Amino acid sequence: MTGFSSTNLSEFFSLFTEYDILGAFWVNIRLTFWSAVIATVLGIVLIIMRISPISSLRGFAAGYCEFFKNMPLTIIMVFMVLGVFGQLKISFSDTFTINFFWLAVTGLGVYTAAFVCESLRSGINTIPVGQAEASRALGLSFMQSATQIILPQAIRGAVAPLGNTLIALLKNSTVAAAASVATETSSLMSTMIEFHSEHIIGIFLIFAVGYLILIIPIGLLTTYLSNRLAVRR
Amino acid sequence: MATEILNSVHIHRSVHVGDNIENPLVELSHVEKHYGDLHVLKNINLKVGKGQVMVVLGPSGSGKSTMCRTINRLETIDSGVIRIDGEVLPAEGRDLANLRAEVGMVFQQFNLFANKTILQNVTLAPMRVRHMSKRDAEDEAMELLARVGVDSQAQKMPSQLSGGQQQRVAIARALAMHPKVMLFDEPTSALDPEMVNEVLDTMTQLAHEGMTMICVTHEMGFARQVADNIVFMADGKILEAGSPEQFFENPQTDRAKDFLSKILKH
Numbered sequence: 001m002t003g004f005s006s007t008n009l010s011e012f013f014s015l016f017t018e019y020d021i022l023g024a025f026w027v028n029i030r031l032t033f034w035s036a037v038i039a040t041v042l043g044i045v046l047i048i049m050r051i052s053p054i055s056s057l058r059g060f061a062a063g064y065c066e067f068f069k070n071m072p073l074t075i076i077m078v079f080m081v082l083g084v085f086g087q088l089k090i091s092f093s094d095t096f097t098i099n100f101f102w103l104a105v106t107g108l109g110v111y112t113a114a115f116v117c118e119s120l121r122s123g124i125n126t127i128p129v130g131q132a133e134a135s136r137a138l139g140l141s142f143m144q145s146a147t148q149i150i151l152p153q154a155i156r157g158a159v160a161p162l163g164n165t166l167i168a169l170l171k172n173s174t175v176a177a178a179a180s181v182a183t184e185t186s187s188l189m190s191t192m193i194e195f196h197s198e199h200i201i202g203i204f205l206i207f208a209v210g211y212l213i214l215i216i217p218i219g220l221l222t223t224y225l226s227n228r229l230a231v232r233r
Numbered sequence: 234m235a236t237e238i239l240n241s242v243h244i245h246r247s248v249h250v251g252d253n254i255e256n257p258l259v260e261l262s263h264v265e266k267h268y269g270d271l272h273v274l275k276n277i278n279l280k281v282g283k284g285q286v287m288v289v290l291g292p293s294g295s296g297k298s299t300m301c302r303t304i305n306r307l308e309t310i311d312s313g314v315i316r317i318d319g320e321v322l323p324a325e326g327r328d329l330a331n332l333r334a335e336v337g338m339v340f341q342q343f344n345l346f347a348n349k350t351i352l353q354n355v356t357l358a359p360m361r362v363r364h365m366s367k368r369d370a371e372d373e374a375m376e377l378l379a380r381v382g383v384d385s386q387a388q389k390m391p392s393q394l395s396g397g398q399q400q401r402v403a404i405a406r407a408l409a410m411h412p413k414v415m416l417f418d419e420p421t422s423a424l425d426p427e428m429v430n431e432v433l434d435t436m437t438q439l440a441h442e443g444m445t446m447i448c449v450t451h452e453m454g455f456a457r458q459v460a461d462n463i464v465f466m467a468d469g470k471i472l473e474a475g476s477p478e479q480f481f482e483n484p485q486t487d488r489a490k491d492f493l494s495k496i497l498k499h
Contacts, residue, residue: 053325130344133307134403138358138410139334141327148357152348231347232392 012202015192024188025210031105031173031184036166038109043116047154048146050117051124061117068114073107077178080107097183104176108169115165123158124150128233156229163222167215185210250279250287250464250474256319258283258414258445259304264313266299273299274310275469281414281462286446288456288477291466292492297449298341300466301418304447305336318413334362337407337415341422343399345391345406351378352387355406363410370409377405381435397428401435408439415439417448453496457481465489 015021049061068076080103084090092102127150135145155162174186181187185207192203251257257280266274273296281287289297302308304315306322306329315322317336323329345354355374359365365373378384381401383394391399400420407415417436421429433455440446440459450456456463456477463480465473467488473480484490 128342128344130340130342131346134338134340134344134346136330137305137307137333137336137338138406139330139332139362140358141330144361148361149346149348156348232390233347 012199015196015199015203015206019188019192020183021185021188021206021210024183024185025214027101027181027184028170028173028176029214031101031108031176031181032166032170034102034105035108035112035169035173038105039112039116039165039169042109042113043120044151046113046117047120047124047151048143050121051146051150053142065114065117068111069118071111073111073172073175074178076107076111077104077175080104081179097181100180101176104173104179104181107179108172108176112165112169112172115168116162119158119161119165120151120154122161123154123156126157126231127153153231156231159226159229160222163218163226166222167218170215170218171211247276247278248471248474250471251281251285251462252278254280254282256283257281257316258285258318259447260314260316261300261304262314262316264300264303264315265311266296266303266308267311273469274303277313277471279464279471279474281445281447283445284443285461286440286444286448286459287462287464288460289447289449289464289466290451290453290456290480290492295466296469297466298418301416301447301449304414304416305333305338307338330362334358334410335413337410337412339400339403339407339415339417339420341419343391343396343403343423345399345402347391349391350387351383351389351391351394351402354391354402355409358406359409374405374409377408378402381405382431395428396424397431400424400428400432404432404435404439414445414447417446417450419449419451421450421452451496453481465492467492 046061046064049057050065052058081100084106085099085103091099093099131149131153132145135149136142140148174184176184177187189203189207193200196203259279259281261277261279264274264277265272277300279287289301291297299308303310304317304322306315306324317332320332323332345351346357349357352371352374355377356367356370359370359373360367375384375387378387381404383398383401383405386394386398386402391402394402404420420436421432424432429452433452436446436448436455437459448455448460458477460477463473463475463477464471465480465484465486465488472486473484473489480489481493484493
């Protein structure tokens, strides 16, 4: 093994021009963003079902969460490609890359929704039962008390677990490789290692540091918001 | 020890409260409730007339809070009938919500909405349930807040107010729906001693204005001065009912005598 020489270093830095590393991170950020949108909307629908007075809705939502919490993400991603696209012929676009991108987003979104629902549930557990009783006692309907009183407080009480879910989602976005999204970071890393195995440690570090740069601010922001938004009682 | 002995005494008589009242605003008849094996409400029969103030007294665990909460169905009942202004309490859905809007409730823990300002706490239900305009709802809310003496706090959050102020806001919030009857479930039990009177004063004022009220409380002074009718509960039963004079001067049952001797001694 040779030490770092100047030729070695310049070769290493040429990797940045040879490969679109920032572009790959951008793919993961976009995957994360759109899956987060889906997961948030679906997660809120699920938590409303979970606290609703209708037992069949509660049962469905609980089943959904148990199923996706216990299912490996890789299996979901492969199913999106082989099952949803391959067998069921459901396709988002005629363009190959766009189609797989949205298949991956959907897989990530429905998977993460289960965790969003669980995070919100932990937020709901921070709300005294009297808040719901008071809103029902005033004649508000279930949906009115859910959207006006319970969910706003649940979300503010669940900032920390929601932040962790977002961090997990960003990391999980690399599993999109299993859904044939070839331009994202983990796929690019494999390609780079294949052709530049002499820089294997350096390549690892590029991606590791890249994720740290993305994720540490999310953690800091959640801690800040979690204190800032906490419901004072 | 004493309660164990009393528990073993079966009192077959069940007291029907306000039997002579015609067109009662609130009526409970043959109401029963169990929590598992625990029989918490035993054959409750009572009627409250319009404008009456009924105070429910009794030891902890006697079922008085539970009874109060059944009246707007925050607690379900196993059997029996509850009527508000002649109408049977609906089981669920929109009908129940509509009925709850007619019954104001004030809780021991205030339960102001922690994510809303004081003003929003009062305007929320009139706007969402009664579809009042924001402007009208806010005008009325400010009037009510002024009546209970907290209008200067309108823009604050509940956590910034003292317990007594929060409870007065809770009363204003319930009044904003123009309820036919107000339920008070131990409204002063969570308050610092200094703040009890400001809440009791508000309640007294309300009683004098002719509001129909059912108050579960341990405030004997309030019960004596404001109540038209005292109901004494123990072990899930109504043991006695009568005017404050009758009850405090001449309690009929041993359980009530025992209760009064414990609370009036100091």
